[in-house]
Amino acid sequence: MNADPLIKNQVQIKRAYEDNKLEKRLVRLTGQAIADFNMIEANDKVMVCMSGGKDSYAMLDVLIKLRARAPIDFDLIAVNLDQKQPSFPETVLPDYLSKLKIPFHIETRNTYSIVKRLVPEGKTTCSLCSRLRRGILYRVASELGATKIALGHHRDDVLETLFLNLFYGGRLKSMPPKLQSDDGKHIVIRPLVYVPERDLVRYMKLKDFPIIPCDLCGSQPNLKRAEMKALICEWEKKFPGRIENIFGALAHISPSHLMDASQYDFKNLRVSGFPDAQGDMAFDEDPCVSHESSDASDQVRPIYFTPTGA
Numbered sequence: 001m002n003a004d005p006l007i008k009n010q011v012q013i014k015r016a017y018e019d020n021k022l023e024k025r026l027v028r029l030t031g032q033a034i035a036d037f038n039m040i041e042a043n044d045k046v047m048v049c050m051s052g053g054k055d056s057y058a059m060l061d062v063l064i065k066l067r068a069r070a071p072i073d074f075d076l077i078a079v080n081l082d083q084k085q086p087s088f089p090e091t092v093l094p095d096y097l098s099k100l101k102i103p104f105h106i107e108t109r110n111t112y113s114i115v116k117r118l119v120p121e122g123k124t125t126c127s128l129c130s131r132l133r134r135g136i137l138y139r140v141a142s143e144l145g146a147t148k149i150a151l152g153h154h155r156d157d158v159l160e161t162l163f164l165n166l167f168y169g170g171r172l173k174s175m176p177p178k179l180q181s182d183d184g185k186h187i188v189i190r191p192l193v194y195v196p197e198r199d200l201v202r203y204m205k206l207k208d209f210p211i212i213p214c215d216l217c218g219s220q221p222n223l224k225r226a227e228m229k230a231l232i233c234e235w236e237k238k239f240p241g242r243i244e245n246i247f248g249a250l251a252h253i254s255p256s257h258l259m260d261a262s263q264y265d266f267k268n269l270r271v272s273g274f275p276d277a278q279g280d281m282a283f284d285e286d287p288c289v290s291h292e293s294s295d296a297s298d299q300v301r302p303i304y305f306t307p308t309g310a
Contacts, residue, residue: 047146052212054204055152
């Protein structure tokens with residue numbers, strides 16, 4: 001008779017433990033990324049771009065936690081671009097942000113009608129929508145005096161972009177953790193760059209964020225990015241560690257072993273008579289060494305990637 005309550009209590013304790021571990025992991029990985037790439041500095045005003053999706057909610061939540069314990073002072077201001085999508089719930093984000101007692105700004109621009117007018121039916125809207133949003137957010141950042149623009153892209157977004165450029169664009173290119181904006185006036189940061197999407201999905205459920213769906217990108221079938229997402233999911237299931245290795249490779253680049261003459265001076269390469277660490281000795285390394293983890297679910301760092309300062 002007493003077995004069921006006991007089991008239920010044990011399940012609740014285990015769930016609370018896992019939830020706490022998840023939150024600590026997100027905070028740790030985000031703080032680690034911020035430190036590794038010097039994303040946020042003293043007296044920065046960080047404009048946190050809020051789309052209403054799980055990633056931006058989690059980013060804001062974690063940044064608030066980090067600000068409370070950071071050794072430096074910096075400000076946060078949440079910004080949402082209301083693109084006048086027909087079903088966009090205008091009060092959801094203001095209500096949520098007001099409860100957090102954090103400064104926020106809602107920018108209203110009818111980019112939805114522009115995208116629908118200019119993009120033919122059945123064509124991908126992401127490129128035009130992204131360019132319009134980017135220009136508006138840069139302007140708003142200047143008006144608000146923001147020194148950093150924080151976007152909620154996570155580890156899987158980085159990998160999906162890498163694969164998209166590789167498979168369809170013929171380029172080795174992805175999303176950097178930190179970059180200068182197109183207009184040269186802002187620094188864009190991605191604090192969640194180390195965080196796997198699966199953790200953000202769990203965190204969304206844990207925090208019960210009021211998710212706002214997108215009627216533009218979220219409603220498009222057969223997107224190439226969706227194919228890349230499915231590929232990543234399949235590899236994570238079938239080949240544990242593969243995704244971590246690919247992500248780690250982004251931080252271990254050898255230009256001398258690729259073919260971009262703009263990044264390495266192949267034409268003027270001559271015999272020097274001295275050993276070269278970038279020479280053919282690199283081929284002696286065996287990348288196919290087995291790695292084991294006692295707790296695969298908690299293996300959050302890429303196998304071949306140890307962030308600086310870790």
